Amino acid sequence: MSADSEAARLRPEQLAGGLLTVDLAALKANYRRLVAEGAGTPVAAVVKADAYGLGAERAAPALWDAGARIFFVALPDEALTLRRVLPAEAEVYVLGGLFGAGAERDYLAAGIRPVLNSLEEIARWAALAAAEGRALPAALHVDTGMSRLGLPTDELARLAAEPERLAGVEPAWLISHLACGDTPDHPLNREQLQAFRAARERLPRMKASLANSPGSFLGADFRFDLLRPGAALYGVNPTPGNPNPMAQVVRLQGRILQVRVIDPPMTVGYGAAFRAKRRTTIATVGLGYADGFLRSLSGQGRAWVSVAAGAGGEGTAVAVPLVGRVSMDLITLDVTDLPETPPVGGFVDLFGPGQQLDDLADAAGTIGYEILTSLGRRYRRVYEGA
Numbered sequence: 001m002s003a004d005s006e007a008a009r010l011r012p013e014q015l016a017g018g019l020l021t022v023d024l025a026a027l028k029a030n031y032r033r034l035v036a037e038g039a040g041t042p043v044a045a046v047v048k049a050d051a052y053g054l055g056a057e058r059a060a061p062a063l064w065d066a067g068a069r070i071f072f073v074a075l076p077d078e079a080l081t082l083r084r085v086l087p088a089e090a091e092v093y094v095l096g097g098l099f100g101a102g103a104e105r106d107y108l109a110a111g112i113r114p115v116l117n118s119l120e121e122i123a124r125w126a127a128l129a130a131a132e133g134r135a136l137p138a139a140l141h142v143d144t145g146m147s148r149l150g151l152p153t154d155e156l157a158r159l160a161a162e163p164e165r166l167a168g169v170e171p172a173w174l175i176s177h178l179a180c181g182d183t184p185d186h187p188l189n190r191e192q193l194q195a196f197r198a199a200r201e202r203l204p205r206m207k208a209s210l211a212n213s214p215g216s217f218l219g220a221d222f223r224f225d226l227l228r229p230g231a232a233l234y235g236v237n238p239t240p241g242n243p244n245p246m247a248q249v250v251r252l253q254g255r256i257l258q259v260r261v262i263d264p265p266m267t268v269g270y271g272a273a274f275r276a277k278r279r280t281t282i283a284t285v286g287l288g289y290a291d292g293f294l295r296s297l298s299g300q301g302r303a304w305v306s307v308a309a310g311a312g313g314e315g316t317a318v319a320v321p322l323v324g325r326v327s328m329d330l331i332t333l334d335v336t337d338l339p340e341t342p343p344v345g346g347f348v349d350l351f352g353p354g355q356q357l358d359d360l361a362d363a364a365g366t367i368g369y370e371i372l373t374s375l376g377r378r379y380r381r382v383y384e385g386a
């Protein structure tokens, strides 16, 4: 029997060490939650980086179903993916602008819209509009304090003085991006707000959008005509330090491959980073840094194991510590204190219902954004609630 037909006999759940469940109903609920937070202000969906690792081909249509009509991505390639899976009426904007000489023709042909970040990009889009003999829609990004993308102050002044540069550009949205939205008291929030208002007054009348996920929770001043959240849609807390108003969308579980009992002074994993001080039961789980389970979680993270309750009772999830280093395909858990040893072939939770994504991110010394966008390709992915 060939290896291929052997493999074909494995059931999908037997093919991977990790199970990633994406709850599309929770994603849609988060979209609606943001609409409510904005008191009805239209809400775009930022679905760059493959919808923050969740899979844009599934997430974007779910967001469309929930009411999203405007989508932002970082790259033209990501925009092309959206064009395949979204209805033609969806507006798809590329935050990164026009990539390379002549790209504007390809954007037009593909039905994707640039976010124009400089006078040079405005000139190229305007030239294409002139050649086509019609106005072409685009968004315009002004920098108000992030110093990454968008018209810098001197270019904004030149555009304000020479608004004819926008001839043929149908500026659908004027946008800017907050640097410190997740720190509501940071003075830069108000400074950026003032700078954005001022820019808006100097330019021809355009609808405007400033707020990302945390910015959507900064109150009415920051809403303008469109919220532009990404992370909050996917369950990242947009109000750090306060309870998470968003539903958890992603659940990551790992399969227990082996369980062993070790005695002191035995060690676990690379670098002998964990040494048993007592008789210790170790469960080895089949995912690691190759799956985006960050190596900085070595000796830091926790997993949650379901423990059956007594007769008739509900099972509960109990936290167990990660011990030793995260390796490429494996992590090791100290399950000694559980009332019963978890079974080989069973699953533990790494984040999801028990442990918030942001807690895991804290343990890794990073942010939920990085955990999600690092999620690996090897997981068995299951989409629920479509």
Ligand SMILES: Cc1ncc(COP(=O)(O)O)c(C=O)c1O
Binding pocket: 046, 095, 176, 177, 211, 212, 213, 214, 228, 229, 230, 231, 232
């Ligand atoms: C210009 C712009 N708008 C909106 C977003 C969405 O931000 P968040 O994921 O914090 O909601 C991003 C993400 O980095 C962005 O670069």
